[in-house]
Amino acid sequence: xAVLQMQRISIxxxxxxxxxxxxNLQSMGVIEMNQIADEDDGFEKMDTQNARVGFxxxxxxxxxxxxxxxxxxxxxxxxxxxxxxxxxxxxxxxxSIVAAKETITAKANTLVALxxxxxxxxxxxxxxxxQIESLSPWLxxxxxxxxxxTDKVAMLLGMMAADTAQDAxxxxxxxxxxxxxxxDVEIIRTxxxxxxxxxxxxxEDEMAVEEALRAAGFARPSQVVDKKPAEKKADLKAEIKxxxxxxxxxxxxxxxxxxxxxDLKIIGDYFRMRADKYEILGTLPQSQRTFVVSGYxxxxxxDAVKKAxxxxxxxxxxxxxxxxxxxxxxxxxxxxxxxxxxxxxESYGLPHKGEFDPTTIMSFFYVFxxxxxxxxxxxGAIIAIACFVVLKKYPRMGExxxxxxxxxxxxxxxxxxWGILFGGYFGNVVDIxxxxxxxxTVTVPALWFIxxxxxxxxxxYSLAFGVIHLxxxxxxxxxxxxxxGKPLDFFCDVVLWYAFLVGLLLMLIPTDIxxxxxxxxxxxxxxxxxxxxxxxxxxxxxxxxxxxRENKNPALRIALGAYDVYNITGxxxxxxxxxxxxxxxxxxxxxxxxxxxxxxxxGKGIVGIIGFLIVFIVGHTLNLAxxxxxxxxxxxxxxxxxxxxxxxxxxxKPFEPFKxxxxxxxxxxxTLS
Amino acid sequence: MSIWSNLGLVYALLGAAVAVFLAGxxxxxxxxxxxxxxxxxxxxxxxxxxxxxxxxLLPGTQGIYGLLVGFITxxxxxxxxxxAATLDPQTGLLILAACMPxxxxxxxxxxxxxxxxxxxxGIVAKKPDQFGKAMLFPAMxxxxxxxxxxxxxxxxxxxxx
Numbered sequence: 001x002a003v004l005q006m007q008r009i010s011i012x013x014x015x016x017x018x019x020x021x022x023x024n025l026q027s028m029g030v031i032e033m034n035q036i037a038d039e040d041d042g043f044e045k046m047d048t049q050n051a052r053v054g055f056x057x058x059x060x061x062x063x064x065x066x067x068x069x070x071x072x073x074x075x076x077x078x079x080x081x082x083x084x085x086x087x088x089x090x091x092x093x094x095x096s097i098v099a100a101k102e103t104i105t106a107k108a109n110t111l112v113a114l115x116x117x118x119x120x121x122x123x124x125x126x127x128x129x130x131q132i133e134s135l136s137p138w139l140x141x142x143x144x145x146x147x148x149x150t151d152k153v154a155m156l157l158g159m160m161a162a163d164t165a166q167d168a169x170x171x172x173x174x175x176x177x178x179x180x181x182x183x184d185v186e187i188i189r190t191x192x193x194x195x196x197x198x199x200x201x202x203x204e205d206e207m208a209v210e211e212a213l214r215a216a217g218f219a220r221p222s223q224v225v226d227k228k229p230a231e232k233k234a235d236l237k238a239e240i241k242x243x244x245x246x247x248x249x250x251x252x253x254x255x256x257x258x259x260x261x262x263d264l265k266i267i268g269d270y271f272r273m274r275a276d277k278y279e280i281l282g283t284l285p286q287s288q289r290t291f292v293v294s295g296y297x298x299x300x301x302x303d304a305v306k307k308a309x310x311x312x313x314x315x316x317x318x319x320x321x322x323x324x325x326x327x328x329x330x331x332x333x334x335x336x337x338x339x340x341x342x343x344x345x346e347s348y349g350l351p352h353k354g355e356f357d358p359t360t361i362m363s364f365f366y367v368f369x370x371x372x373x374x375x376x377x378x379x380g381a382i383i384a385i386a387c388f389v390v391l392k393k394y395p396r397m398g399e400x401x402x403x404x405x406x407x408x409x410x411x412x413x414x415x416x417x418w419g420i421l422f423g424g425y426f427g428n429v430v431d432i433x434x435x436x437x438x439x440x441t442v443t444v445p446a447l448w449f450i451x452x453x454x455x456x457x458x459x460x461y462s463l464a465f466g467v468i469h470l471x472x473x474x475x476x477x478x479x480x481x482x483x484x485g486k487p488l489d490f491f492c493d494v495v496l497w498y499a500f501l502v503g504l505l506l507m508l509i510p511t512d513i514x515x516x517x518x519x520x521x522x523x524x525x526x527x528x529x530x531x532x533x534x535x536x537x538x539x540x541x542x543x544x545x546x547x548x549r550e551n552k553n554p555a556l557r558i559a560l561g562a563y564d565v566y567n568i569t570g571x572x573x574x575x576x577x578x579x580x581x582x583x584x585x586x587x588x589x590x591x592x593x594x595x596x597x598x599x600x601x602x603g604k605g606i607v608g609i610i611g612f613l614i615v616f617i618v619g620h621t622l623n624l625a626x627x628x629x630x631x632x633x634x635x636x637x638x639x640x641x642x643x644x645x646x647x648x649x650x651x652x653k654p655f656e657p658f659k660x661x662x663x664x665x666x667x668x669x670x671t672l673s
Numbered sequence: 674m675s676i677w678s679n680l681g682l683v684y685a686l687l688g689a690a691v692a693v694f695l696a697g698x699x700x701x702x703x704x705x706x707x708x709x710x711x712x713x714x715x716x717x718x719x720x721x722x723x724x725x726x727x728x729x730l731l732p733g734t735q736g737i738y739g740l741l742v743g744f745i746t747x748x749x750x751x752x753x754x755x756x757a758a759t760l761d762p763q764t765g766l767l768i769l770a771a772c773m774p775x776x777x778x779x780x781x782x783x784x785x786x787x788x789x790x791x792x793x794x795g796i797v798a799k800k801p802d803q804f805g806k807a808m809l810f811p812a813m814x815x816x817x818x819x820x821x822x823x824x825x826x827x828x829x830x831x832x833x834x
Contacts, residue, residue: 347805455827580819583738586826590741597753629727630734634819636805637812 003357003652006328007302010036010294013315018291021315022277024308025293027667029659030301032329035283036294043285043292048278055275058105062268065108066261068115072251073258085396086666089266094667097266104267107260114250121243121250128236128243131223135236137189137196138221138229145224145232154206156199156213158220164195169216173199176212180205265664273660280658295658296328327353330652338363340406348640349650356480358648362639365469369638370411372462373584373631375451376592377419378426379624384412396666411631421448422585426620427592436600437609451585458582460518466578467505469638470571473646474498480647492546500539501571506532540565574642580634588627595619681760682750688765688772689746692825695776696739696818699783703732706787710794721797724804728794731811732786735779738822742775745829758834771828778821786814 009031013021025031097104138145141157149155160169169185184200201209210218225232285292297305302319310317322328330350332342334357341363351357374380387409391402419425423446434442451458478494481487506528508514515521524532548560595615602611644650660667711725744753746768751758760768789811796807 344805347803455830459823459827576820577816579823580816583819583823583826587737587741587822590744591737594740594744626730626733626737629730633731633808633812634815637809637816640809641813 002333003351003355004298004300004331004333006296006322006331007299008034008294008320008322008326009297009302009305010292010318010320011305011309011315012290012292012318013309013313015286015289015291017313017315018281021293021309021313022281025305026273026277026658026660028301028305028308029657030305031293031295031297031658032656033280033283033293033295033658035285035292043287045284046282046286048282052275052278052282055271055278059268059271059275061105061108061112062264062271065111066264066268068111068254069258069261069264072254075261080390080394083390083394083397083401085394085398085401086662086664088396088668089665090668094266094270094665097263098270100263101267101270104260104263107257108264108267111254111257114254118247118250121247125240125243128240132233132236134223135225135229135233137191137194139233140188141198141229144227145221145229146226149200149203152203153200154203154209156201156206156210156218156220157224158199158213158218159194159196160213160219161217162190162192162194164190164197164216169197169199169213172216173209173212176215177205177208180209183209269660269662269664272662276658276661296322296655298331298655327653329655331655332357332359334359334363337410340403340410341366343400343403343407344636344639346654347636348644348648350652350654352649352652354484355649355652356476356483356647358476358644361472361476362643365472365643366407366635366639367410367414368465369469369581370631370635371414371416371418372465372581373634374411374415374588374627375418375422375585376424376426376588377416378424378429379588379620379627380412380415380417380419382412382624383628384409384416387412411635415631418585420446422446422589423450424589424592426616427589427596429592429596429616432593432596432600433612436612437604451582452589455582455586456517456519458585459579462578462581463575465581466575466638466642469578469643470574470646471498471501473643473648477647488549492542492549496539496542496546498539499535500543500565500568503532503534503536503539504568507536574645577642578638580638584627584630584634587630588623591623591627592620595623679757679759680762681765682752682757684762684765685746685750685760685768686752688769688829689743691769691776692739692746692772692779693743694739696742696779696783697736699780700733700736700739701783703735703783703785703787703790704729706784707732707790707794710791714794714798717798721801724797724801725794728790728797728808728811731790731808731815732783734815735775735783735786735818738775738818739779742772742822742825742829745826746772749829749832749834760834764832764834767832768829771825771832773825774821774828775818775825778818782814782818782821786811786818789814 011021137159143155145157147155166185166187170183173180173183173185180201182202182205185197186199187195187197189196199209199213227235297319306317309315330352332339332345332350334342338360341359344366345357345359345362371380387405391405391409397405423444425444428443430444431441434440449457474494474497478490481490481494506524509522510524510529543565544558544561546561547564548557551557551560596619598619599612599615600608602608602615707729711729714725715722747753750760750768793807793810796803
């Protein structure tokens with residue numbers, strides 16, 4: 001339950017050890033780089049831009065090659081495979097693959113080249129198919145398309161508007177070229193776009209006939225081939241077939257390379273790591289013989305670095321505490337249960353420097369409220385078991401995923417407990433099934449009480465839990481003020497509020513309003529009533545006098561104090577907000593009952609059982625999904641808005657160490673010593 | 674049986690209908706608005722499907738709250754079990770009034786929660802790591818639907834038959 005303390009570490013070492021030291025630091029992954037030395041102290045920075053870009057390009061190449069392999073030889077993956085996480089490989093295997101990086105890069109290049117050739121071939125095929133398309137109207141023509149005729153006879157080939165009949169063409173020619181009479185018009189094909197025709201006439205009439213046809217909308221084909229169309233088409237088809245078989249051959253070739261998938265992944269990670277290293281190297285101040293590395297390190301990791309670097313290389317390691325104004329990155333450290341909730345805190349914001357890490361306290365309330373909102377034993381058991389199985393089956397999944405699943409497992413257990421307390425097992429499935437199929441209604445008794453039968457009682461409890469949650473939040477604020485050495489603030493902003501609120505609560509409990517809600521009259525002994533009034537009055541007077549204490553002007557000070565007392569409405573709305581614990585709990589139970597009731601409408605017998613099962617499975621899956629989402633969102637809201645609103649600011653910077661930032665594999669450290 | 678002889682039951686049924694159709698319509702509008710935004714994000718980046726789907730679902734709860742109140746009302750007046758109770762018009766009107774909060778608040782909050790969800794989907798599109806915060810904004814709107822649900826449940830339960 002704490003924020004790890006940070007220190008600044010600076011290592012000054014000889015340039016000849018530069019590569020080794022950086023690689024060591026990278027594989028340890030405990031330092032966030034932050035260089036402080038200036039360039040003008042005789043230090044210079046190296047330009048590593050080119051090297052870095054080179055490595056990034058190679059990493060990208062392996063990525064591209066993998067994408068190509070994936071599209072031609074897809075790997076079968078189960079739905080849950082994204083949970084598997086990175087594979088673990090030994091250092092020796094990694095080194096042996098890295099040693100073969102030239103061959104693997106060559107293979108990647110081959111893959112990319114093959115893919116490009118396939119794309120080119122596909123483009124060619126498209127072009128050829130278009131040609132075939134434009135030939136298709138002429139297929140009935142059994143002379144080459146560029147045939148112009150014999151010595152005496154000319155052949156005109158062309159298109160006219162659709163639905164042009166043969167006699168219409170004759171008529172046109174007769175009117176426009178009256179001198180000719182030896183004309184033969186043959187329609188080859190008509191379709192909805194055009195009429196395709198061939199016209200024969202005497203060579204000497206050619207000009208006149210064509211002129212006449214043109215006037216009627218005749219046009220020569222745009223594309224003319226020197227073969228009979230049918231032959232040309234066969235040629236083109238053969239060419240497409242050849243290209244297709246070439247594509248197939250290349251695809252086969254790509255598939256044959258699929259065995260190097262793993263190597264490509266590893267080599268990609270290798271190049272990514274090198275690129276990271278060169279990026280850091282570019283920021284390091286270096287003199288002629290030495291270089292300096294500086295950054296933030298958690299205190300507990302200092303000794304390990306001293307041992308791994310300080311005792312092996314000639315260097316000076318300097319560890320110092322952070323300066324006052326330095327904003328160090330934040331790492332949280334919590335026990336196994338609470339650390340699973342760190343993701344929730346991260347999504348709000350990490351604690352800033354010197355702030356209290358609320359994860360541990362929050363985690364208990366989180367699990368408590370989550371269970372109360374879902375509150376069905378069967379749903380809780382399903383969630384807990386599903387998360388547990390996945391956690392056991394995929395031990396190497398990503399860290400944040402692991403944390404979330406663990407969190408849901410705990411929330412599921414809590415839901416199970418609340419479900420038993422409230423007597424909810426898939427809603428009221430036991431009652432319905434026993435009543436419908438066995439004729440005798442059996443009810444599993446609730447360990448505590450059934451909320452739907454007594455909602456007001458649960459409402460009071462919900463609000464009471466809310467008051468506790470909020471008071472704990474206010475308490476943490478008090479703790480932080482005391483820690484920062486501000487006892488006056490602690491008294492005015494925390495103690496007075498406690499007095500005021502506790503006084504008001506104690507005054508509220510014996511009233512008739514409360515009695516009507518809680519359905520039980522509570523009477524306090526008179527001294528407690530007196531105490532309540534006294535506390536409330538002390539609180540309100542104190543707040544009016546002290547809240548505006550930064551102001552010299554007494555009138556303004558009182559006005560600000562009175563305004564602060566007005567915040568009691570904020571407290572009221574915060575407490576009422578916890579009524580969602582009741583509302584969402586009821587929603588789960590009632591919808592589950594609706595599902596069960598609908599299932600039971602099929603009656604008894606085989607049909608009834610089958611119908612019931614279908615409705616049961618579909619209905620409860622939906623109900624579980626939507627209420628799980630609701631419980632998650634609203635538990636977060638209660639933490640973020642109501643609880644954190646009382647004391648927490650956040651805004652810390654996450655710790656981002658210089659480490660082996662791989663995508664596919666983790667390298668196992670093989671330390672022999 | 675003339676409808677006028679059991680006007681109370683008609684009012685009560687009207688109450689259940691108001692709860693279901695107003696809140697359901699609100700959710701339908703809200704989910705629709707959010708869905709348009711979600712579909713836009715998925716065309717650009719299909720990997721965000723799960724996240725934007727959750728965002729789209731957030732305004733869907735009002736409809737469920739309406740269903741819940743409608744169901745409680747129906748089972749209260751005995752329409753589900755087959756033996757409908759005979760209600761006097763006064764009781765029927767009381768039940769109708771009890772169903773109003775979730776109906777009206779569900780309709781309005783559903784629409785506005787949908788608009789907030791659409792805006793939050795914009796956050797997810799640009800900064801997927803801010804999912805937790807983005808989810809809170811629509812949840813703020815939902816608070817008021819929950820409060821209305823609470824009053825409706827308590828009121829329906831409190832009416833004596």
